Amino acid sequence: MTAGQPAGEGAGRTLGGSPGDAAGPTPEEALAAARARAAAARAAGGYADLGGFRIAPKDRIGTDQLMEWAVLEPDESTMRSTRRLGAPITYFKRALLHVLRQYHGELTAEQTRFNMHLLVHVAELEDRIARLEAERGR
Amino acid sequence: MNVHQVLSGAGPHDAVSNQARAFRALFEEWGWGGADVAAGIDPRVGKAFGPLGALDPASGDTLLLHYSAYAPRLRAVLDRPQRKVLLSHNVTPARWFWDYEPRIAIQCALGRQQLPEYAARCDVVAGVSAFNAAELGSDRVVPILFDPAGLGAPRLSEPAGPPTLLFVGRLAPHKRQDELIRLIALLRDNGVPDARLVLVGEPMKPWYLEELERLGDALAPGAVTFRSGLTVEELAAEYAAAALLVCLSEHEGFCIPLLEAFHVGVPVVARPVGGIPEVADDAALLIADGDLAVVAELCRVVLENAALRGTLRARGAARVEHYARGPVAARLRALLQE
Numbered sequence: 001m002t003a004g005q006p007a008g009e010g011a012g013r014t015l016g017g018s019p020g021d022a023a024g025p026t027p028e029e030a031l032a033a034a035r036a037r038a039a040a041a042r043a044a045g046g047y048a049d050l051g052g053f054r055i056a057p058k059d060r061i062g063t064d065q066l067m068e069w070a071v072l073e074p075d076e077s078t079m080r081s082t083r084r085l086g087a088p089i090t091y092f093k094r095a096l097l098h099v100l101r102q103y104h105g106e107l108t109a110e111q112t113r114f115n116m117h118l119l120v121h122v123a124e125l126e127d128r129i130a131r132l133e134a135e136r137g138r
Numbered sequence: 139m140n141v142h143q144v145l146s147g148a149g150p151h152d153a154v155s156n157q158a159r160a161f162r163a164l165f166e167e168w169g170w171g172g173a174d175v176a177a178g179i180d181p182r183v184g185k186a187f188g189p190l191g192a193l194d195p196a197s198g199d200t201l202l203l204h205y206s207a208y209a210p211r212l213r214a215v216l217d218r219p220q221r222k223v224l225l226s227h228n229v230t231p232a233r234w235f236w237d238y239e240p241r242i243a244i245q246c247a248l249g250r251q252q253l254p255e256y257a258a259r260c261d262v263v264a265g266v267s268a269f270n271a272a273e274l275g276s277d278r279v280v281p282i283l284f285d286p287a288g289l290g291a292p293r294l295s296e297p298a299g300p301p302t303l304l305f306v307g308r309l310a311p312h313k314r315q316d317e318l319i320r321l322i323a324l325l326r327d328n329g330v331p332d333a334r335l336v337l338v339g340e341p342m343k344p345w346y347l348e349e350l351e352r353l354g355d356a357l358a359p360g361a362v363t364f365r366s367g368l369t370v371e372e373l374a375a376e377y378a379a380a381a382l383l384v385c386l387s388e389h390e391g392f393c394i395p396l397l398e399a400f401h402v403g404v405p406v407v408a409r410p411v412g413g414i415p416e417v418a419d420d421a422a423l424l425i426a427d428g429d430l431a432v433v434a435e436l437c438r439v440v441l442e443n444a445a446l447r448g449t450l451r452a453r454g455a456a457r458v459e460h461y462a463r464g465p466v467a468a469r470l471r472a473l474l475q476e
C-alpha cells in the first residue's frame with residue numbers, strides 16, 4: 001500500500017478487526033465524525049469544488065426550454081442495434097433513414113410548426129394572465 | 139395453480155426481469171404452471187419471456203403484473219376477468235430524465251401517472267418495499283427474492299490492492315454516477331491518492347457512458363472503470379475486490395446491490411432515499427448531506443476503521459438473513475393464494 005494512505009489499513013488482512021481499531025467511531029458516530037473532519041479539511045483549504053458534467057433534475061420546464069425542445073432534430077447517430085454483432089443492422093437502419101430523409105424532414109417540419117405555434121399561444125396566454133392579474137391587483 | 143407473470147419490459151440484466159425469472163423458478167418448485175410475457179422484449183433475453191399476445195390464462199389462473207415502466211399495452215390485461223395481483227417495482231420520477239432522454243422521461247411521467255389507475259383495477263396491490271407499496275396506498279410488501287448463491291460465500295479477508303469504491307446500477311441520471319466520479323476525485327486529492335472507482339451497469343444510452351467517461355478522464359484520470367454485461371462470477375469478483383459500496387442514487391425502489399454488498403461483507407455508504415433506509419436499516423452508513431466532502435470523509439472513516447467495518451459487516455449479515463429466501467417466498471405464496 002502507498003505510504004501514509006489511511007485506506008490501506010487492514011487490506012489483505014483476515015477479517016475481524018484488531019485491538020487498535022477499537023477506538024474508532026461506531027456506525028452511529030461515523031457521520032458526525034465525517035462532518036467534523038470535512039469542516040476541518042475545508043478550513044485548511046481542502047476539498048476544492050469540482051466542475052464538469054453534473055446532473056440536474058428538472059421539475060418545472062420553462063417556456064424557453066420548451067421552445068428549444070419544440071424544434072425536432074432527431075440525432076441519426078442514436079439509431080443503432082442492441083443485438084450482438086448488430087453492426088450490419090445498425091448500418092441498414094441508418095441507410096433506411098437516409099432513404100426516407102425527405103419524408104422524415106416533412107414530418108418533423110410539420111410537427112415543429114405545430115409545437116412552435118402552440119408554444120406561442122401558451123406564451124401569449126401567460127402574458128394575458130399576468131396582465132389581467134396585474135389589472136385585478138390595482 | 140397457474141400464475142402468469144406480465145412485465146412491461148424484459149431485458150437481460152434488469153432487476154425486474156431477474157425477479158420474474160426467480161419467481162418462475164419458485165413456482166416450478168411449488169408445482170405451479172403459467173407463462174411469463176412482456177410488452178417489450180429485448181432480443182438478448184432469449185425465450186424466457188413471450189410476447190404479450192401469447193398470454194392465454196384459464197379462468198381460475200392468477201395474473202401477476204410486475205409494474206416498473208409505462209406500458210399502455212398492459213391495459214388490455216386489466217380487462218381480463220382473472221384475479222390480478224400488481225407488484226410495484228417503482229417508476230423513477232421523470233425529473234431526472236427530461237434534460238437527458240426525453241423518451242425515457244415521457245415514459246416515466248406516464249408510468250407514474252398510470253400506476254395508481256392500474257393499482258385501482260387490480261385485486262391485490264403490493265410493493266417490493268414498503269416505500270413502493272405506500273406510494274399506492276398499500277402496506278403489502280413482497281421484497282425482492284434475493285439469491286446470493288452466485289456471489290459465492292462471504293469473503294474472509296479484506297481486499298488487497300488500492301481501495302476500490304464500487305457502485306452497481308444502471309448508468310442513468312438518477313443513479314448519480316457523476317457524483318461518484320467527483321467523489322473519487324475528491325478522495326484522491328484529499329488523503330486517498332490511489333483510490334479507484336468501479337461503476338458496474340448498463341448505460342442508459344451510449345452517449346451517456348461517453349459523457350461519464352469524459353468526466354472520469356478529466357477529474358480522476360485512470361481511476362474510474364466502467365463495466366457492463368457482467369456474468370454473475372464477474373460481478374462476484376467486483377464485490378470481492380471492493381473496499382466500499384457507495385450509492386449516491388437519488389431514487390431507488392429497493393436497491394438490490396445493498397443486499398449483495400451485505401452478503402459479500404462490503405461496507406455500504408448510501409443516500410437515504412426511497413426504499414434504501416428500510417433495506418439497509420442500521421447496516422449501512424446513510425448520508426443525506428449534499429456536500430461531497432462529508433461523503434468523502436465518511437468513506438475515509440470506514441476505510442480507516444476495521445472495527446467499524448466489522449460492525450457494519452455483522453449488521454449486513456443480519457439484513458441478508460432478514461431477506462432470506464424462505465420467508466420472502468412464503469410472503470409471495472400467501473399474496474398469490476389469498
